[in-house]
Amino acid sequence: MRVSGNYWFLLSSLILRDFRVRYRNMSLGVFWSLLNPLVMMGVLTFIFTKVLRSDDHPNFHVFVLCGLIPFNFFALGWVSGTISIVANASLVKRVMFPREMVPISTVLANGLHLLIQIGLLLAVALVSGYTVNRWWALLPLVFALEVAFVCGLSLASAAFDVYFRDIRYVVESANMLLFWLVPIFYSFTVIPPKFHFLYQYNPVAAVVLACRNILLEAKAPPESLLVKLAAVSLAVLLAGLWIFSRLRRRFADYL
Amino acid sequence: MISVLVENVSKIYSRRPRQFLHSAVSGWLRRGHRELFHALKNVSFQLGEGESLALIGPNGAGKSTLLSVVAGLSWPEEGTVEVYGRMAAVLELGSGFHPDLTGAENVRMNAALLGLSRRKTNELFDRMVDFSGIGDFIEQPLRTYSMGMTMRLAFSVAIHVEPEILLIDEVLAAGDQAFQARCMDRMLALKREGRAILCASHVASTLRRICHRALWLDHGRVVRQGPLEEVLAAYEEASSAPAAG
Numbered sequence: 001m002r003v004s005g006n007y008w009f010l011l012s013s014l015i016l017r018d019f020r021v022r023y024r025n026m027s028l029g030v031f032w033s034l035l036n037p038l039v040m041m042g043v044l045t046f047i048f049t050k051v052l053r054s055d056d057h058p059n060f061h062v063f064v065l066c067g068l069i070p071f072n073f074f075a076l077g078w079v080s081g082t083i084s085i086v087a088n089a090s091l092v093k094r095v096m097f098p099r100e101m102v103p104i105s106t107v108l109a110n111g112l113h114l115l116i117q118i119g120l121l122l123a124v125a126l127v128s129g130y131t132v133n134r135w136w137a138l139l140p141l142v143f144a145l146e147v148a149f150v151c152g153l154s155l156a157s158a159a160f161d162v163y164f165r166d167i168r169y170v171v172e173s174a175n176m177l178l179f180w181l182v183p184i185f186y187s188f189t190v191i192p193p194k195f196h197f198l199y200q201y202n203p204v205a206a207v208v209l210a211c212r213n214i215l216l217e218a219k220a221p222p223e224s225l226l227v228k229l230a231a232v233s234l235a236v237l238l239a240g241l242w243i244f245s246r247l248r249r250r251f252a253d254y255l
Numbered sequence: 256m257i258s259v260l261v262e263n264v265s266k267i268y269s270r271r272p273r274q275f276l277h278s279a280v281s282g283w284l285r286r287g288h289r290e291l292f293h294a295l296k297n298v299s300f301q302l303g304e305g306e307s308l309a310l311i312g313p314n315g316a317g318k319s320t321l322l323s324v325v326a327g328l329s330w331p332e333e334g335t336v337e338v339y340g341r342m343a344a345v346l347e348l349g350s351g352f353h354p355d356l357t358g359a360e361n362v363r364m365n366a367a368l369l370g371l372s373r374r375k376t377n378e379l380f381d382r383m384v385d386f387s388g389i390g391d392f393i394e395q396p397l398r399t400y401s402m403g404m405t406m407r408l409a410f411s412v413a414i415h416v417e418p419e420i421l422l423i424d425e426v427l428a429a430g431d432q433a434f435q436a437r438c439m440d441r442m443l444a445l446k447r448e449g450r451a452i453l454c455a456s457h458v459a460s461t462l463r464r465i466c467h468r469a470l471w472l473d474h475g476r477v478v479r480q481g482p483l484e485e486v487l488a489a490y491e492e493a494s495s496a497p498a499a500g
Contacts, residue, residue, distance in 0.1 A: 006372045013367040021355050024396075094350030096327050096342070097368050252329040253268065 010097060014105035019112060033113045034120055037072060041065045041124075044185050057187070059128050059216070062121075066215060067184030069117045070143070070207040074150055075175040077110040081154025082161050082171045089255040099248050100241065103158040107151045118143065125215050133218040142210045142221070142229070149203040149233035152240030159247035162254050183208055200225055203233045257339060258420050258451035259302040259325060264334030266295040266320055266475070294320045295331070295475045302420075304340075307452035309466035309483060311490055317475040318455040322346060322422050325453065340419030340451070343369055345410055347424070352405065354398035358389055361397055362412055369416045379415050386441075387411035388434060407434050414441050421445060423454045439464060459487055 023029045045061045057063045084106040085092055085099070092099060118139070126132075161167040181198070182205045183191070191199060199205040206229040210221035269291060295317045302308050310318045323329040325336060326344040351368050352361045362383055366376040384393050387407045389400075397405065414421070421442075442465055446452060456462055462469070462483065469486035471478040478493075479486050 006367075006370055009371075009373040009376070010367040013364050017353060017356065017360070017364055020360065021353060024355050090347070091351045091368070093323075093328060094344075094347050095365075095368050096344065097370070249330040252323060 007098070007101075011101055011105055011108070014101055015109045015112070018106060018109035022109075030113075030116060033116045037065060037068050037117055037120065040068050040072075044068075048185055059130075062125050062128050062130065063187070063212065063216060064185050065121050065124055066211040067182065067208045069114070069121050070146055070204055070211065071179065071182050071184055072117065073110060073114040074146065074204045075178070076113070077107045077147075077150040078153055078157070079168065079171055079175065080110060081107045081150065082157040083168050084154070085158045085162050085251065086165065086255065093252050093255050099251065100155065100244055103154040103244075104151050107147065107154050110150075111147050114143065114147070121211075121215070130215060130218075133214070135214045135218065135220050138210070138214060138220065138226075142207055142214075142226075145229050145233040146203060146207045148237045152233070152235075152237035155237075155240030155244040159244045159251075162247070162251050178202075178204065181205070187212075200228050201232055203229050203236075206232075256304040257301055257337075258304050258306070259300075259339075259453065260335075260337040261301070261321075261325065262299050262335050264295055264298045264321075264324060264331040264336060265293060266317075266324060266329065267332045268292045268294055293475045295324065298334070298472070298475070298477055300470055300477070300480060302451045302453060304419075304451055305446065305449040306468065307446055307454065307466040309462040309469040309486075310453065310455035310472060311457075311462070311469055311487065312472035312478070313494070316472040318472055319346070319424055320475075321472065322424050322453065322455060326422055338420065341370065341417075342420040342422065343413045343416050343418035344422035345413045345424065346422065350409070352397055352409065355396055357396055358393040358400065358408055359384070362393075362408065365409070365412045366416065369412065371416055383411045383415045386415065386437070403431060403434070410438060414438075414445065418445075418450065420451045420453070423452070423456075425456055459491075462487070 026032070028035075041061050041064055044064045048064070049060050081103045084103045088102050092102065122136075157167055157171055182202065183199060188196075188199065188209055199209070206225055209225060210229065213219055213221040298317075298321060300308065310321060312318055320329065322344065323346065324331050325338065326342065326346065327336070327338070328344075328346075351365050353364070356364065359380075362380065363376055366379070366383075367373075371379070387404075387410075389404060389408055392400065392404065400408070439461075442452065446465065452465060454462065454465055466483050468481065469483045469490075470480045471486050471490050479489055
């Protein structure tokens with residue numbers, strides 16, 4: 001039977017396949033990973049510092065990039081994870097391998113873009129005058145928890161998408177709403193305290209807040225925030241794995 | 256030693272598609288009359304080590320469904336399937352292949368899917384490519400391949416992962432004569448090594464060379480099971496009889 005080393009070979013092959021297929025027929029390749037957040041950063045900075053003038057954060061572009069990068073990964077990872085089983089129908093119907101690998105590898109392939117974009121975020125922060133501090137060491141943990149969260153959500157939504165193909169539109173709509181409900185272009189302090197729980201228990205919002213603590217304020221994120229982030233993310237991952245394992249038996253009949 | 260044990264397996268589909276909410280609701284309102292379709296009904300057989308079983312029957316008899324149930328791709332509503340040993344299934348031309356990847360990339364991807372380690376894949380890679388006879392095209396994207404080339408590559412990977420149980424569905428018909436001959440040699444070698452083979456085909460001459468037993472399916476039921484020549488003769492007689500069934 002399979003040993004764990006083979007699992008890793010399979011997972012990395014699937015991630016590589018995703019990455020290769022996406023970039024093989026593009027002339028700009030990975031550059032797109034950088035262009036999208038930079039353009040969004042420019043537009044949002046223009047609107048909120050020149051048009052609306054609602055925020056007086058001295059480095060609004062870094063502030064907004066801290067929001068955009070975790071959100072972008074969440075939105076793209078979740079959508080592509082959701083459609084991954086249906087998109088790989090021929091594989092799932094015809095080849096026996098652990099089906100969990102499909103949404104997980106899709107999310108992790110998006111994780112490669114996340115890595116590139118985190119690099120961009122750090123570069124922009126350094127160029128804008130922020131310096132390396134010891135809390136940067138927490139960034140891998142914070143983003144790893146976000147990846148776990150998106151994997152869990154995608155496992156569940158990908159399994160449902162096999163039975164009800166409308167799920168992908170639900171996910172796309174949810175992403176549009178979350179763009180406003182995650183503090184991308186506003187700060188935590190302007191949120192009325194009675195709504196704070198909505199943000200602290202939302203892992204994407206929690207990652208954004210933690211990023212700002214670390215990069216902009218050079219301090220550790222509140223322990224309570226990290227605990228909530230870890231608890232929600234790991235719970236969602238386990239729930240996703242469980243839902244997936246319950247629904248996968250009939251995949252072949254519905255694809 | 257038993258390799259595959261299938262007992263009283265039934266695969267049941269509900270005929271009504273439930274893709275839409277309104278049909279789900281109306282289906283719930285009329286849930287008394289659910290129309291069920293048995294793709295397989297009470298199928299039992301066993302396959303021992305070194306044995307090879309032919310699946311025969313008309314189109315839509317349930318051969319492919321049975322193969323996918325044995326492969327673990329599809330779950331039977333009733334009955335049990337037990338499999339002892341590593342299985343490789345070639346159920347469709349180039350399943351799991353991606354048209355934008357090169358032949359070489361697809362070979363490695365497919366080997367990983369079939370459960371090989373990185374080291375084993377590197378070890379077997381040259382043999383897989385040599386056997387397929389693809390040559391220099393191996394670095395070209397798969398979409399430039401002909402049907403026959405794709406099939407040869409898929410088959411090469413499947414038989415080189417050293418399966419203890421090999422499932423084959425109609426795929427041998429594609430390649431050219433020379434490749435078919437090589438496949439046949441390779442399958443006979445696998446058989447001599449004591450691997451179990453389950454093979455669905457309409458080509459009696461292929462089956463005669465590989466298999467010694469046969470299972471005749473029709474409308475999801477086992478019509479007859481036994482020594483290949485006996486079952487083939489009965490099947491051919493029934494198929495040539497005018498409007499018998």
